[in-house]
Amino acid sequence: MNTAREILEGAFGTIPSLIRLHAVERPDAVALAMDGASMTYRRLNREMDRVAAGLQRDGIRPGEAVAIVSATSIPYAVAFLGILRAGAAAAPLAPSSTPESLAAMIGDCGARIVFVDADNAAALEGQPIGARVIRLDDSAAPRWADWLPVQDTAPAPVEIGPDDPFNIIYSSGTTGTPKGIVQPHRMRWAHVARNAAAGFDTAVTMIATPLYSNTTLVSFFPTLAWGGTAVLMGKFDARAFLESAERWRATHAMLVPVQYSRIMADPEFDRFDLTSFRLKTCTSAPFSAALKADVVARWPGLLVEYYGMTEGGGTCALVCNQFPDKLHTVGRPVEGHDIRLIDDDGKEVPQGEMGEVVGRSPAMMSGYHGRKDATDEAAWFDAEGNRFIRHGDVGRFDADGFLTLLDRKKDLIISGGFNIYPSDLEAVLAQHPAVADCSVIGVPSEAWGETPVGFYVPRDATSAADILAATNARLGKTQRLSGLHPIDQLPRSAIGKVLKRELRDRLKETA
CATH class of the missing domain: 2.30.38.10 (Luciferase; Domain 3)
Structure with a gap:
């Protein structure tokens, strides 16, 4: 039998097979941790087997999609990995989606089973999804503990090839209807292989973004593939991140810019010992x-x-x-x-x-x-x-x-025949001392075709008119903002992308 290291150094391997080897080679090492709970590689491997055997028992075939609608949790991670071991494709869906959108995505991927936590179960009630809903907890039937086969149930072995589907990640829908992005095992293996020199075999990785996001998965899966520890977080909080990172002696983290901004702005940042980070x-x-x-x-x-x-x-x-x-x-x-x-x-x-x-x-x-x-x-x-x-x-x-x-490219504003890039305007607007956060969108204009309009989160009581005048004074004639609107906070996806479509909808509602 090959060792985990031999597979990692080869041309292709699968993450479920690597976790099985880690369970033999480092059984007591912590694979997953969250909120004081943890799971070793030995137990993770067994729980993955139970999930895979349960899916096979229920008729799920290799290549078929199984959906998950849940906040981050250890059972979520186990379910995702168990789906892979069964040879199925995981379809992790954003709980922040509307019930109608969730139903549409479940229908699009053809999932016949959906794993859901207690907080998100209500979103699927009454929706015509045509799929069996399984709880990831024991708060209601069908309970997670009841659905899982008995301990030490082994699934039938499944051969997984490089081009077989690993997961279906749905786009954020920031510009319209989400599309299901099919990522094969070959693609996930490339993410694992490119981290050969990143020290993930001894990693303690902070997982601070949702497990349905590809941003998270490009850090989560290499950590487990190389035998490290993934420390899961629920709703992001900068102070909680710093406390957990210090306690676990974290070595790795994947964060989005808004999270870095909040962490660095913590007034006590410098008192935390983060010297373990590599x-x-x-x-x-x-x-x-x-x-x-x-x-x-x-x-x-x-x-x-x-x-x-x-x-x-x-x-x-x-x-x-x-x-x-x-x-x-x-x-x-x-x-x-x-x-x-x-x-x-x-x-x-x-x-x-x-x-x-x-x-x-x-x-x-x-x-x-x-x-x-x-x-x-x-x-x-x-x-x-x-x-x-x-x-x-x-x-x-x-x-x-x-x-x-x-x-x-889709955000390019063409005003009076001139190309205007919102990021250029945002960079100037963000430098105003009264602006804590900002975004610029293009809106229709009879005179110019399109015209740029800004939104900003106020830092103090300076008027929008004064900020607009000061910003436009620093912009070229063809770049100037035609309007500026204060907003309590910019609408963002779970990984920090500004949802400009929502800003446009906001303008339409106030027109």
Whole structure:
């Protein structure tokens, strides 16, 4: 029998098989921990077997989707991993979705079983989902303990190939109906393999974003694949994160920019012992150069920003500690990843010019579930016929090969024939001392086609009119905001992305 290390050093392996080996090689090591509870690799392996055997008993076939609607918990992690061991594809759904959206996603992926926790069970009541609902707790029937087969029940062995579906991740729906992104085992293995030098075999990783998010999973699965400890958190709280990280002597963390901002703003940040940290990563939303610099200066260990997408494509990485003069960029393409920039006609642009980002790598989705049209629309092919995935961003490479993102292509505002990038306006607006947070959207205009409008979270009582005047004084004539609106807080997804669609809806409601 191969050892876990031999599989990790090979061309392909599966995460369920690695956990089975860890259960033999390091049975008493803690695999999962949360709120004072923990689970060793020995027990995790047994519980995964029970979940897989239960799914097989209920007729779930390899490749079939099984959905999860729940807040982060140890049973959630066990269910996800057990689904994989059965050869099925996990479909982790965002509990923040509307009941109608949840029903639509369950129907889209064809799940016949849905695991749900007590807090989210009500969302599915009365919805025509056509699936059996199983509780992840013992608060109501069918209880988790009753559904699971008896202890030490082994599932039938399942052969899992590189192209078999691992999970279906639904897009956040920030721009419309969520699409199911099918990620194969090959793609998840690429995430594991690229962390060979990241020290995950001795990692204690803080998992502070939801388990339904790809942002979380690119850190969660490598931790378990390499035999480390995943410390799960529920609702994010900066002080609770710092306390838990210090208590567990955490070595790794994947956080989104808004979480870094809240942690660094904690008035007692500097009293916590974070010297155990070796690697902190960030992705999913714009990460300001100033915030990166603050993390590098005050928080031990490397800070690496990753730029990529759930669909795959190409990934850039910026080791912030090593390139302090490149903090305004998202780094350079990682080894084995090909990122190019194209114009509106699909032709590559010369170095130094801006264009739409397209990428290709070993970590790419199979496609959008049941959406061949959307899958085809997301693809770009080079002259040799290689498939790339459109990232939807506009960027520019500098002379050193570092990529600067200018904005989302869909967020580009064309006003009076001029291209306006909201991120440029947000950068100026954010510098006003009375602005705690901000976002800019484009709205229809009879005179200009579109015009930029800003939203901001006030830091003090300065009027919106005064902030607008001061901001516009620093912007070019074609960039000026036509309106500015205070808001208690910007609507954000669970991983920190501003939901600009909700801002547009807010304007329509007040029109």
